Amino acid sequence: xxxxxxxPASRHRAVVGAIGxxxxxxxxxxSASAPATESTGDAPSAIQSLVIAGNDVTxxxxxxxxxxxxxLVNRNIYGTLFLQQMDIDPDGTLTPIDSYEPGIAxxxxxxxxxxxxxxxxxxxxxxxxxxxxxxxxxxxxxQRTLSSVSTSRGLALFMGIADAAADVSxxxxxxxxxxxxxTTAVLEKMLSFQSFxxxxxxxxxxxxTTDDPWALEFFAxxxxxxxxxxxxxxxxGSSLTLAPSPETSQLLDTSATSVTLDVIxxxxxxxxxxxxxxxxxxLELPPELLAEAAKNPELSVTVDPTGSVHYLGFDDTIxxxxxxxxxxxxxxxxxxxxxxxxxMLGYGQVAGGPIPEPIAGSAGLDxxxxxxxxxxxxxxxxxxxxAGDIQVDLAVSSAISAHVQAATFVQEALGEIGITVxxxxxxxxxxxxxxLEHSLPMFISWWSSWGMDPxxxxxxxxxxxxxxxxxxxxxxxxxxxxxxxxxxxxxxxRDELALAAQKIALxxxxxxxxxxxxxxxxxxxxxxxxxSGDDRQPxxxxxxxx
Amino acid sequence: xxxxxxxxxxxxxxxxxxxxVVVFFVTRVIPGDPAVLLAGDNQSxxxxxxxxxxxxxxxxxxxxxxxxxxxxxVGDLGTSIRTGRPVAQEIMERIPATAEMILAxxxxxxxxxxxxxxxxxxxxGTWIDALVRAASVVASSVASFWIALVLVFVFTYxxxxxxxxxxxxxxxxxxxxxxxxxxxxxxxxxxxxxxxxAAASMLVLPGLTIGLLxxxxxxxxxxxxxxxxxxxxxxxxxxxxxxxxxxVIVQDGLRNAGPPIVTALALxxxxxxxxxxxxxxxxxxxxxxxxxxDALANKDLAALQGFVLCAGAAVVLLSLALDLIYxxxxxxxxxxxxxx
Numbered sequence: 001x002x003x004x005x006x007x008p009a010s011r012h013r014a015v016v017g018a019i020g021x022x023x024x025x026x027x028x029x030x031s032a033s034a035p036a037t038e039s040t041g042d043a044p045s046a047i048q049s050l051v052i053a054g055n056d057v058t059x060x061x062x063x064x065x066x067x068x069x070x071x072l073v074n075r076n077i078y079g080t081l082f083l084q085q086m087d088i089d090p091d092g093t094l095t096p097i098d099s100y101e102p103g104i105a106x107x108x109x110x111x112x113x114x115x116x117x118x119x120x121x122x123x124x125x126x127x128x129x130x131x132x133x134x135x136x137x138x139x140x141x142x143q144r145t146l147s148s149v150s151t152s153r154g155l156a157l158f159m160g161i162a163d164a165a166a167d168v169s170x171x172x173x174x175x176x177x178x179x180x181x182x183t184t185a186v187l188e189k190m191l192s193f194q195s196f197x198x199x200x201x202x203x204x205x206x207x208x209t210t211d212d213p214w215a216l217e218f219f220a221x222x223x224x225x226x227x228x229x230x231x232x233x234x235x236x237g238s239s240l241t242l243a244p245s246p247e248t249s250q251l252l253d254t255s256a257t258s259v260t261l262d263v264i265x266x267x268x269x270x271x272x273x274x275x276x277x278x279x280x281x282x283l284e285l286p287p288e289l290l291a292e293a294a295k296n297p298e299l300s301v302t303v304d305p306t307g308s309v310h311y312l313g314f315d316d317t318i319x320x321x322x323x324x325x326x327x328x329x330x331x332x333x334x335x336x337x338x339x340x341x342x343x344m345l346g347y348g349q350v351a352g353g354p355i356p357e358p359i360a361g362s363a364g365l366d367x368x369x370x371x372x373x374x375x376x377x378x379x380x381x382x383x384x385x386x387a388g389d390i391q392v393d394l395a396v397s398s399a400i401s402a403h404v405q406a407a408t409f410v411q412e413a414l415g416e417i418g419i420t421v422x423x424x425x426x427x428x429x430x431x432x433x434x435x436l437e438h439s440l441p442m443f444i445s446w447w448s449s450w451g452m453d454p455x456x457x458x459x460x461x462x463x464x465x466x467x468x469x470x471x472x473x474x475x476x477x478x479x480x481x482x483x484x485x486x487x488x489x490x491x492x493x494r495d496e497l498a499l500a501a502q503k504i505a506l507x508x509x510x511x512x513x514x515x516x517x518x519x520x521x522x523x524x525x526x527x528x529x530x531x532s533g534d535d536r537q538p539x540x541x542x543x544x545x546x
Numbered sequence: 547x548x549x550x551x552x553x554x555x556x557x558x559x560x561x562x563x564x565x566x567v568v569v570f571f572v573t574r575v576i577p578g579d580p581a582v583l584l585a586g587d588n589q590s591x592x593x594x595x596x597x598x599x600x601x602x603x604x605x606x607x608x609x610x611x612x613x614x615x616x617x618x619x620v621g622d623l624g625t626s627i628r629t630g631r632p633v634a635q636e637i638m639e640r641i642p643a644t645a646e647m648i649l650a651x652x653x654x655x656x657x658x659x660x661x662x663x664x665x666x667x668x669x670x671g672t673w674i675d676a677l678v679r680a681a682s683v684v685a686s687s688v689a690s691f692w693i694a695l696v697l698v699f700v701f702t703y704x705x706x707x708x709x710x711x712x713x714x715x716x717x718x719x720x721x722x723x724x725x726x727x728x729x730x731x732x733x734x735x736x737x738x739x740x741x742x743x744a745a746a747s748m749l750v751l752p753g754l755t756i757g758l759l760x761x762x763x764x765x766x767x768x769x770x771x772x773x774x775x776x777x778x779x780x781x782x783x784x785x786x787x788x789x790x791x792x793x794v795i796v797q798d799g800l801r802n803a804g805p806p807i808v809t810a811l812a813l814x815x816x817x818x819x820x821x822x823x824x825x826x827x828x829x830x831x832x833x834x835x836x837x838x839x840d841a842l843a844n845k846d847l848a849a850l851q852g853f854v855l856c857a858g859a860a861v862v863l864l865s866l867a868l869d870l871i872y873x874x875x876x877x878x879x880x881x882x883x884x885x886x
Contacts, residue, residue, distance in 0.1 A: 220630025237832035429578025467589035
């Protein structure tokens, strides 16, 4: 048997050390580390250290934005050619305006026929490295974002750019041209998105290889900042700190001098952090926690509408959903108000159709289905179905709690009209693959369009043959309206086309439009300038203390 | 001894290879296409094909496996499809956080469980023994996230004794200079006691959560081992010679019950390497458990493979180290091993 002797003196030292450690821990735990701020009366003042509680930053490449936090970082470290104009309300909330001002661009000059434009770069625009931003950098960035390696490739259709490699070209160091294959009302809007971040072509070329011509590997973890901030420190999975970029003039006197994104994966802990002062802003909180935050007078909750559509989809190509009467019956059976009240707790509204408000051209709730179980039963009967005749699996992604909850309401409501629904939660990966393969007869999904453009939304939701048209709907008349809307630059015509499209989308009921929600941000009540534009991300340089 | 060590090393290598094979093929059974998740708005077949090609998912399975194995020999665990970063680097970044939490958990577990286990053994058959055993069962049965949330509610929200769980450091503190990657250790080594205190304060609740769970198991083990030692002949001899009960318990009982307890603690470490997902999530702790959970949710095959391989290899090597230590300490062990 092994016997180990320990010297009495060493035991004594160990005890003292442990007590000392406990005392230090207790003192450190009791100490408060309030954020250092300056306040000079009524005028907004700068925050020295702004802390945001959010999810993990997974990848920094603007062409492959993989997370909300990654999108936030991209929005604020990279400049874009244009910026959406914002208003600050009296309560400090930021409200986007449907107008775009030059950012890194100094000006845009359109040809008379609207089929080409020349963009001039601001001669004072600089990367964080101090190098001037040239036209070739903008050309490279646009071509990269519209290339086959980018998740934003689909924006080319709406911008009217058929082949970015040929149609976007530098004229000289300070200007470049864009040739369009159709007129468009959304070029400046889309060039304001963070996916069109201006990258340093020289640095990119240094890291490009034959197998990786667009330097995807480099930009996944490295940056060439052209925006108001640059990354000072990044500990993956833990935190990311931004510091003002010394070479850009995009910062205001009241802009925060340090911004830290703390990775707090649990939503409840994010709320706890902002409630207790460990954070100033909390992102991505579910409705039940938003309701809790709203009760706290030290916090303010803002929900910026995104025009998202959370919908109950069916496979429109298979029985019984290939019968419009069945689809209409389901649309009439869904308890829309109950879902928005009980699931979204008021932080969402009935969608009413494929283009919810405030997307331009939205019909609002004028054309929306109103819950009517009697009419729903009658329609099912007219379609030749009796109670219990239809049995279907309703798939939801287990990663989206609102959909899981909404599914139970749908299940109960469809049960009332004789449709038996079996709710089937799937992992996000499994759900996404089966949805793309059109192997889900019924499912709950969602779509949100950048830029609040009605035809962008309709295209990806319902146009024939588009991969994200997960219900497999096909209507040539609707396709024509969408195609005409994409190329129209006349606001009246666009509104008319959008209205006609919505009428079809509701009459045919390819899906039941459940609810719309927005980008929710919980902030300390004394902060102003917090809010997001159509790209759904806050601009940190606008945040100040009231 | 050399022959014994050789056999153990060979067995360990076979085990690790087996882990490689199993984890590679099992992860491919998980439903879902990671390229689809990555695609976002761009769900075109062209983009999906490009993603699959970029991450080597477009070649036959056996070729993927061959590439995977050849990468392992040079320390290349592949690239995370979720983050675009090397998996080996991501795992290395998270090891210090996991190690720090494990050490804190073991410390709490030992401080709680050792005295209780010894007390229960010394008071065998009494109400104290029954109470400790019942508490052990309860502690081992309670859900980790429940303990975590209760501790946060009490110590952070109600008593305000500890900071809000926002990760490894509270607001206003920067990480100490990197030496080991463990903030408490690095802060002490660099003389930054304020940062040490801050880092330790963030470590208390996650460490205590897992420590309480482990304490239930360890207390029961200590109690049982101590009972066996205290009933042994040499202990009864010591007592009959007039040696005090306290001294007998500590010097004879506890020390000789030590090896099996250490073995259990080592195996507990293996389970904690990736098993504290819920605790890491609640406390925003950037450890390996959360990394594995995110990888699974996003079907990030390379990350998942890398984590399972590293965790499995750590357990195998830990077991090997224990075997070698015991063989060195006790010749009966290595002789029995050489004969088998």
